[in-house]
Amino acid sequence: MDESIGGVPVRELAATYGTPLHIIDTDELGLEVDRFERAFGGRGITVGYAAKAFLCIGLVEFIAQTKLRLDVCSLGELLTAERGGMPAQRIYFHGCGKTDLELAAIVERRVAFDVIDNAEELERLAFLAAGGPPVDVMLRINTGIEAHTHEYVRTGGENTKFGIAAADVLNTFGVLAARPQLRLIGLHSHIGSGIIDAPPFVDNLGLLVEWADAARAQGHPVTQLIAGGGMGIEATPADARALDLDVLAAELAARVAGTPYRVAIEPGRALIARAGSTLYGVVAVKRQGRRRFVIVDGGMADNPRPALYGAHHHLDVVDSAAIEPAHPATLCGRSCENDRLGDVMVPGDLRAGDLVALRTTGAYTYSMASNYNRFGRPPVVFAANGSHRRVVRGERPEDVLRNDLG
Numbered sequence: 001m002d003e004s005i006g007g008v009p010v011r012e013l014a015a016t017y018g019t020p021l022h023i024i025d026t027d028e029l030g031l032e033v034d035r036f037e038r039a040f041g042g043r044g045i046t047v048g049y050a051a052k053a054f055l056c057i058g059l060v061e062f063i064a065q066t067k068l069r070l071d072v073c074s075l076g077e078l079l080t081a082e083r084g085g086m087p088a089q090r091i092y093f094h095g096c097g098k099t100d101l102e103l104a105a106i107v108e109r110r111v112a113f114d115v116i117d118n119a120e121e122l123e124r125l126a127f128l129a130a131g132g133p134p135v136d137v138m139l140r141i142n143t144g145i146e147a148h149t150h151e152y153v154r155t156g157g158e159n160t161k162f163g164i165a166a167a168d169v170l171n172t173f174g175v176l177a178a179r180p181q182l183r184l185i186g187l188h189s190h191i192g193s194g195i196i197d198a199p200p201f202v203d204n205l206g207l208l209v210e211w212a213d214a215a216r217a218q219g220h221p222v223t224q225l226i227a228g229g230g231m232g233i234e235a236t237p238a239d240a241r242a243l244d245l246d247v248l249a250a251e252l253a254a255r256v257a258g259t260p261y262r263v264a265i266e267p268g269r270a271l272i273a274r275a276g277s278t279l280y281g282v283v284a285v286k287r288q289g290r291r292r293f294v295i296v297d298g299g300m301a302d303n304p305r306p307a308l309y310g311a312h313h314h315l316d317v318v319d320s321a322a323i324e325p326a327h328p329a330t331l332c333g334r335s336c337e338n339d340r341l342g343d344v345m346v347p348g349d350l351r352a353g354d355l356v357a358l359r360t361t362g363a364y365t366y367s368m369a370s371n372y373n374r375f376g377r378p379p380v381v382f383a384a385n386g387s388h389r390r391v392v393r394g395e396r397p398e399d400v401l402r403n404d405l406g
């Protein structure tokens, strides 16, 4: 592998912070943000970042310097956004089960608008907002389109819990018309993840346009349509880019040309995944029958994605002599679980003490990490332009115990 990340030698990062270590190459992240801004911003499409993919105060500070807005779905994400200096006008709230405190934060204008997921949320928000100035809201609609990679289907929408069912949308517009404390400014639909073709996004946007026309016919000031996130990335860093952003942006822009609507998107993975790597130390290499196992000093606690839904991450071996032919191996963590991190190829001389890096771990890795086995979560480091800094401390065993009362 290129033995540096963000221009910093990987061995230096490991020596400074230890392993496991979560690294975000902010040079790479900056390039991704530029790519999205050029393709979409250049065509009048607003780009937001889905905070759920990965968030910490340092990342918000980075994003606040760009044009991105931020989608949050919890008070924890909102507080992080605020501490990182993100202005409220650039934050909006998602989620299908918002708490009363979260709804109160929306009414207090700590975000620009709420994306309402269900009828109950609408009524709870209307109750809290009664008597005050109108709160801007969007409706999340279940358009019935589901997409994954090239495939997409129109279903009754029965496979997802999210959004207002198509059969209930017109009625919901009517309910909103009778709740003047809520102002319907837009519609939203997110149809899946890992999508590498434009047509599902464009067809979904077409349905949003139809619903938006119906909302406007009822007098709602709908002007924004959020076409969701879900833009896919390639399987390995050497592959060609999976999704042509220019094509997608041009087709989305064409779909709303001549309408009163502005489009927005909210990718998470496609913005941050490629910038992330997780560095592990090899603790053991063993054979069980014909299978070779490589055990590293992290695992499903810091990256549950392979175990959860078979996510693939490309493995790089740091400092490999590379003269040895590659051997198939199962990469495992140190959890008391069958915590496979993937089927990989490793040099035959790989041994304890070597460093390996899982790539494209920027999205849904640290943000989904847990304290399983009472392991502490690893530190997070930003590396760019040859320098590095820690933006999240690693958890020590005492930190893992901090909420125990005994």
Ligand SMILES: Cc1ncc(COP(=O)(O)O)c(C=O)c1O
Binding pocket: 050, 052, 053, 094, 190, 192, 193, 194, 228, 229, 230, 231, 266, 267, 268, 269, 270, 363
């Ligand atoms: C509503 C919504 N928007 C955006 C995203 C981001 O998706 P991705 O990271 O695949 O771009 C998600 C992911 O679950 C989501 O639920």
